[in-house]
Amino acid sequence: MSERILIIGAGFAGMWSALGAMRLLDQQGKADGSVEVAVIAPQPELHIRPRLYEKNASTMRAPLSEIFANAGVRFIKGYATAVSTAKNSVTYSDEKGRETPISYSKLVLATGSVLFRPDIPGLAHAFNVDQLADAAVLEEHISELRRLPESRSRNTVVVAGGGFTGIETAAEMPHRLRAALGKNADVRVVVVERNGAIGPDLGPGPRPVIEQAFAELGVETRLGEGIIAIDPEGVTLASGERIDAATVVWTAGARANPITKQVDAEKDAFGRLHVDRNLKVIGHSNVYATGDVAYAATDDDGNRTMMSCQHAQNLGRSAGHNVAADLLGVDPLPYTQEKYVTCLDLGPWGAVYTEGWDRQIKLSGAEAKKLKTRINTEWIYPPSAERAAALAAADPLRIVVA
Numbered sequence: 001m002s003e004r005i006l007i008i009g010a011g012f013a014g015m016w017s018a019l020g021a022m023r024l025l026d027q028q029g030k031a032d033g034s035v036e037v038a039v040i041a042p043q044p045e046l047h048i049r050p051r052l053y054e055k056n057a058s059t060m061r062a063p064l065s066e067i068f069a070n071a072g073v074r075f076i077k078g079y080a081t082a083v084s085t086a087k088n089s090v091t092y093s094d095e096k097g098r099e100t101p102i103s104y105s106k107l108v109l110a111t112g113s114v115l116f117r118p119d120i121p122g123l124a125h126a127f128n129v130d131q132l133a134d135a136a137v138l139e140e141h142i143s144e145l146r147r148l149p150e151s152r153s154r155n156t157v158v159v160a161g162g163g164f165t166g167i168e169t170a171a172e173m174p175h176r177l178r179a180a181l182g183k184n185a186d187v188r189v190v191v192v193e194r195n196g197a198i199g200p201d202l203g204p205g206p207r208p209v210i211e212q213a214f215a216e217l218g219v220e221t222r223l224g225e226g227i228i229a230i231d232p233e234g235v236t237l238a239s240g241e242r243i244d245a246a247t248v249v250w251t252a253g254a255r256a257n258p259i260t261k262q263v264d265a266e267k268d269a270f271g272r273l274h275v276d277r278n279l280k281v282i283g284h285s286n287v288y289a290t291g292d293v294a295y296a297a298t299d300d301d302g303n304r305t306m307m308s309c310q311h312a313q314n315l316g317r318s319a320g321h322n323v324a325a326d327l328l329g330v331d332p333l334p335y336t337q338e339k340y341v342t343c344l345d346l347g348p349w350g351a352v353y354t355e356g357w358d359r360q361i362k363l364s365g366a367e368a369k370k371l372k373t374r375i376n377t378e379w380i381y382p383p384s385a386e387r388a389a390a391l392a393a394a395d396p397l398r399i400v401v402a
Contacts, residue, residue, distance in 0.1 A: 002033060002034050002035060002036050003034065003035045003036070003105040003106075003327055004035070004036045004037075004038060004102075004103065004104050004105050004106075005021050005035065005036070005037045005038070005104070005105065005106045005107075005108065005323055005324060005327065006038050006040070006090060006102065006104035006106070006107050006108070007021075007037070007038065007039045007040070007107075007108040007110055007320075008039075008040050008041075008080045008083075008090065008107070008108070008109055008110060008111050008259070009039075009040075009041055009109070009110035009111045009112055009257075009291070010039055010041035010043070010044065010045070010046060010064060010075075010110075011046065011047065011049070011110060011112045011291060011312065012046070012291060012309055012312040012313050012316060012380070013110040013112070013290040013291025013292070013294075013312040013313070013315050013316035013319065014039060014041065014108075014110035014111075014112075014290075014291070014316065015039075015046055015064060015067075015316065015382060016312075016313055016314075016315075016316025016317045016319075016320060016394055017108045017110050017290055017316045017317075017319045017320035017323070018037055018039050018068065018071070018073045018320060019067075019071055019073070019317075019320060019383075019390055019391060019393070019394035020316065020317045020318070020319065020320020020321045020324070020394040020395075020396060021037045021108075021320040021321070021323055021324040022037050022071045022072055022073060022320075022324075022391060022394070023320070023321070023391040023392075023394045023395065024320075024321050024324040024325060024328070024330075025037070025324055025328075026391055028324075028328055028330065030328060031072055035105075035324070035327060035328075036074055037072070037073050037074065037324075038073070038074040038075075038076055038102075039068065039073055039074070039075050039076065040076045040078055040079075040080050040090065040092050040102075041075070041076075041077070041078075042077065042078070042079055043077070044063065044064045044065040044068060044075045044077070045061045045062060045063050045064055045065075046061065046062045046064055046381075046382055047060060047061050047131070047132045048060040048061065048062065048376075048380060048381070049130075049131070049132075049309070050308075050309045050376065050380060051376050051380075052129040052130070052131075052132060052134075052135035053129050053135075053165060053168045053169040053172055053345070054172065054376075055139060055172075055176060055179075056139070057129070057132060057135030057136045057138070057139050058132065058135075058136045058139070060132060060135070061132060062381055062382050064382060066385040067382055067383070067385045067390055070385055070386065070387040070390065071387055071390050071391060072387075076092065076102070077094065077095065078092035078093055078094045078095075078100070079092060079093050080092045080111070080259060081093050081099065082262065083107070083109075083259060083262045083263060084262075085107075085263060085264070085284055085286070085287055087103075088103055088104050088105070088107070088286060089101050089102065089103050089104070090102055090104065090107065104286070105286065105327060106286050106287075106288065106323045106326060106327050107286060107287045107288065108288045108289075108290060108319050108320070108323050109259070109260065109263070109273070109281075109287065109288070109289045109290070109293050110289075110290050110291050110293070110316065110319070111256075111257035111259050111260070111291075111292075111293055112257055112291055112292045112293065112312075113254040113255060113256055113257060113270075113292035113293070113307050114130070114254065114255055114256075114257055114258070115128055115130035115131075115250070115253075115254060115255075116252055116253040116254055116255050117250075118252075120227060120228065120229065120230065121228075121229045121230070122229050122230035122231045123230055123250065125230045125231055125232050125248065126160065126230050126248040126249065126250040127141060127247065127248065127249050127250070128249060128250045128251065129165065129169055129249065129251065130254075138247075138249065141247065142176055142177065142180050142247065143180055145177070145180050145181060145246065145247070146180055146181055146182075148246065151244075151246075152188070152244055153233055153234060153244040153245055153246045154181075154246045155177065155181060155185060155186055155187045155188060156187070156188040156189070156190070156234075156243065156244060156245040156246065156247070157170075157173045157177065157187075157188070157189045157190070157245060157247040157248075157249065158190050158191075158192060158227075158234070158235050158243055158245040158247070158248045158249070159173070159189065159190070159191045159192070159248075159249045159251060160192050160227050160235070160248060160249065160250045160251060160252050161191075161192075161193065161250065161251035161252035161253065162191045162192070162193030162195070162198045162199060162200070162221065162223070163193075163199065163200065163201055163202075163251065163252075163253065164199070164201070164202065164308075164342075164344065165251040166191055166193070166249075166251040166252075167191070167198065167199055167210060167344060167346070168344065168345045168346075168347075169249055169251055170189050170191045170214070170219050171213060171214070171217060171219065171345065171346045171347030171348075171349065172345075172347045173187075173189040173219075173249075173347075174187055174189055174217050174218055174219065174347070174348075175347060175348050177189070187218075188218075188220070188245075189217075189218070189219045189220065190219075190220045190221070190222060190243055190245070191214075191219060191220070191221045191222070192221075192222045192225050192226070192227055192235070192237065192243075193221065193222070193223050193224075193225070194224070194225065194226045194252075195223065195224065196223050196224045197223060198210055198211065198214070198221055198223065199344075202342065202344070202359060203358065203359050205354055205358060205359030205360055205361060206342065206344060206352045206354050206359055206361055209346075209352040209361060209364045210344070210346065210352065213346040213347070213349040213350065213352075216349055217346075217347060217348070217349055222237060222241070222243075225237045225238060225239060225241075226238045230248055232246075233245070233246065234246075234248070235248055254270070254292070254307050255270050255271050256270055256271035256272045256273075256292055256293045257271075257292070257293055258271070260272070260273055260289075260293050263281060263284065263287060264283075265281050265282060265283050265284060265287075266282060266283075267295070268295045270295075270307070271293075272289070272292070272293055272294055272295035272307075273289040273293055273294060273295060274295050275288070275289050275294050275295065275296050277296075277297060277334035277335055277336075278318075278322045278326075278332045278334055278335065279294060279296060279315065279318055279319045279322055279323075279335055280322070280326070288319050288322065288323045289319075290312070290315040290316050290318070290319035291311075291312040291315050291316060292307040292312060294315055294319075296315065296335060297335075298311070298335075298336065298337045298338065298340070299336060299337070299338045303340070303357055305337070309380050310340075310341070311337060313380070314335070314337050314396070314399055315335065315337075317394050317395065317396040317398065318333065318334075318335035318396045319335075320394065320396075321333055321394075321396040322335075322396075333396050333397070335396070337399060339355070339399070340355070340356060340357050341353065341354065341355050341356075342354045342359055343368065343371055343372045343375055344372075345369075345372050345376075346369075349365070350364065350365035350366050350367075350368055350369040351363075351364070351365075351368035351369040351371070351372040352364045352368050353368040353371055353372070
């Protein structure tokens with residue numbers, strides 16, 4: 001029986017893990033079927049999740065079938081439901097609900113993250129942009145608002161959460177609402193953030209630019225406030241304030257896919273698995289974690305990976321290379337990603353681009369928007385389906401910073 005590298009997930013980290021593993025197998029003369037690289041995922045496509053705050057959400061996907069086929073990666077359509085590290089086995093469910101076990105020699109968990117959903121009354125009434133289908137539902141809702149009678153509620157969007165996704169979503173909303181309701185519609189967008197400042201995880205660096213953009217776009221904020229209830233007509237804040245809104249978008253954070261709970265290993269507060277510098281799960285000789293399920297060091301200065309496309313791409317390349325290296329008995333390449341950047345979309349106003357963990361502003365406005373557009377339309381998409389080009393792009397030393 002051949003050896004098998006099994007990867008769960010076909011997101012940014014999963015796709016690059018598969019190509020990274022095949023790249024090393026090819027270099028070592030083992031792309032002959034003696035080692036199988038297999039990916040389990042619901043569909044052979046990459047959902048461009050960082051763009052789901054934009055319009056036309058249903059188009060934010062890229063096919064992977066040709067890339068996988070040309071690279072020699074086996075695709076298994078299904079949902080992973082169980083992981084047994086004791087038996088080196090994963091159970092997956094197909095579209096008819098049939099469950100099938102599959103063994104592995106080495107496992108890569110690349111299952112990504114899910115939206116954090118706390119126990120707030122009425123949260124089910126909120127929309128989100130976490131997954132492609134969710135974003136498409138929101139888009140359809142916005143397009144149908146014009147059918148409702150004119151009211152303050154109809155014209156108002158509340159965005160719950162003032163982090164990266166919340167800011168990008170809110171900055172798009174005035175334009176999207178006017179596209180649906182008319183260019184002269186009196187629209188209102190309010191961001192509710194529990195912390196006392198917008199973009200708490202982004203730090204003070206880009207904050208003045210975000211505040212300027214919001215002011216010019218007409219986006220309001222409620223800082224140091226929490227939402228305690230949501231209903232079809234709006235939200236109630238902890239202060240008692242009521243905001244009437246027919247549209248509430250929940251963006252308040254993410255957690256690692258809960259399948260990580262089935263791996264008996266140390267995890268951080270977000271459910272991410274602690275990994276060593278080669279991305280092997282600590283305490284497990286045959287299990288690697290990558291992307292949003294990995295709590296990994298980016299450098300020797302104490303910085304850790306973020307749940308972001310920026311890190312997922314390079315984590316994936318490294319995980320794929322190292323899991324194959326482990327299986328073949330060749331030297332790994334420890335993961336490192338010392339350069340950290342942020343490029344935050346601020347809708348029609350522009351964008352802000354920063355460098356370093358202290359997020360020093362390098363570009364803002366229209367100039368930063370050009371960079372953000374290139375990131376969103378080029379850099380985060382899959383490589384060419386041509387085999388040599390796809391494998392070359394999976395080099396773990398090819399650091400893509402955004």
